[in-house]
Amino acid sequence: MRCDVAPLLHLDSGFDLRPAASSDAPTIAWWMAQPHIQKWWEQDWSVERWAQAIEEQLAGEHSIPCLTAVDGEDFAYAELYRVRHDRLAEYYAWQEHDWGIHVAIGDAERLGRGLGRRLLRALAEALLRADPLSQRVVAEPDVTNLPSIRAFEAAGFVIHAELELPEKKALLMVHTRTVEA
Incomplete structure (x- = not known):
């Protein structure tokens, strides 16, 4: 995994995070087919396509696919990525060490x-x-995804701009380093 971060991050608040494996593709494919996710992600792919996507991410430098668990049960899919390697870099004044x-x-x-x-x-x-070189973490939820926007705001992300991306109008939301971070 070559994405400039340790493969496992220590998460607070009782969460466990691990890199996804192709064997997680059935779970991820099922989640992505759920209406509350499919509407926003539009990645209702087959298990085979998810397995391939996970392998490609793990072999590349762009992003790290992860599964998150709480109380010992997987419940969320996450992608951690360097903005400088992502198309998002075309839409805002990114910093070298920004994470998305x-x-x-x-x-x-x-x-x-x-x-x-x-x-x-x-x-x-x-x-x-x-x-330690990163000063901020960004996200770009769809402007109409109000539950997501509220969750990001409650998590300390601040709206910085509205972005016109090819597939959606998004809010650039930024979580900056604090003394506690």
């Missing part, structure tokens, strides 16, 4: 319980702890 995150809570029974905001904060703070 994408998160999908696959287990619908865990929605609406505050786990999303806790996970987003834990991921952002873990990335900043693991990378």
Whole structure:
């Protein structure tokens, strides 16, 4: 895994994070087919396509696909990525060490319980702890995805701009380093 970060990050708030493997493709494919995720991610792919995507991510320098667990059960998919390697870099004045995150809570029974905001904060703070040169973590939720926007705001992300991406109008949301991070 070559994405400028240790393969395992220590997350606070009781979460476990591990790199996804192709053997996780059935779980991820099932999650991505759920209406609350499919609407925003549009990656309702086959198990085979997810297995290939995970292998490609793990072999590249762009992003790290991960599974997140709480109480010993996987419940979310996350992608951690360096903005400088992502097309998002074309849309805002990025800094060399910016991290980006994408998160999908696959287990619908865990929605609406505050786990999303806790996970987003834990991921952002873990990335900043693991990378002393990084000053911020960014996300770009769709402007109409109000539950996601609220979760990012509750996790300490601040809206910096509206971005016109090819597939959506998005908000650039930024979590900056604090003394605690």
